[in-house]
Amino acid sequence: xxxxxxxxxxxxxxxxxxxxxxxxxxxxxxxxxxxxxxxxxxxxxxxxxxxxxxxxxxxxxxxxxxxxxxxxxxxxxxxxxxxxxxxxxxxxxxxxxxxxxxxxxxxxxxxxxxxxxxxxxxxxxxxx
Numbered sequence: 001x002x003x004x005x006x007x008x009x010x011x012x013x014x015x016x017x018x019x020x021x022x023x024x025x026x027x028x029x030x031x032x033x034x035x036x037x038x039x040x041x042x043x044x045x046x047x048x049x050x051x052x053x054x055x056x057x058x059x060x061x062x063x064x065x066x067x068x069x070x071x072x073x074x075x076x077x078x079x080x081x082x083x084x085x086x087x088x089x090x091x092x093x094x095x096x097x098x099x100x101x102x103x104x105x106x107x108x109x110x111x112x113x114x115x116x117x118x119x120x121x122x123x124x125x126x127x128x
Contacts, residue, residue: 008033043098
């Protein structure tokens with residue numbers, strides 16, 4: 001109870017073409033939230049079948065962007081169909097057995113410090 005299970009970061013500006021390879025991604029990230037447990041973690045069918053997080057497309061935010069971002073001559077549209085926009089990690093098959101699922105969750109927590117960190121690109125944290 002009270003454990004942080006997920007840290008949420010926002011990217012404060014695009015990674016410009018001239019910065020790629022020389023500016024670490026963490027320099028563009030700001031921690032905006034932590035998801036903390038109010039109770040002990042439990043598995044549930046509702047969580048497996050009904051819980052989801054909605055993500056907005058970045059082009060909804062274009063009206064708030066400074067002109068420098070819009071005039072960067074780069075396409076900031078994120079296409080989920082473009083293989084370059086994937087981290088190259090496959091989603092692990094999640095066990096249907098509750099004990100196996102708990103073991104996998106705990107293994108991911110021990111290995112990455114978060115059961116979802118394997119989704120992040122390599123080197124996203126300064127400690128990597």
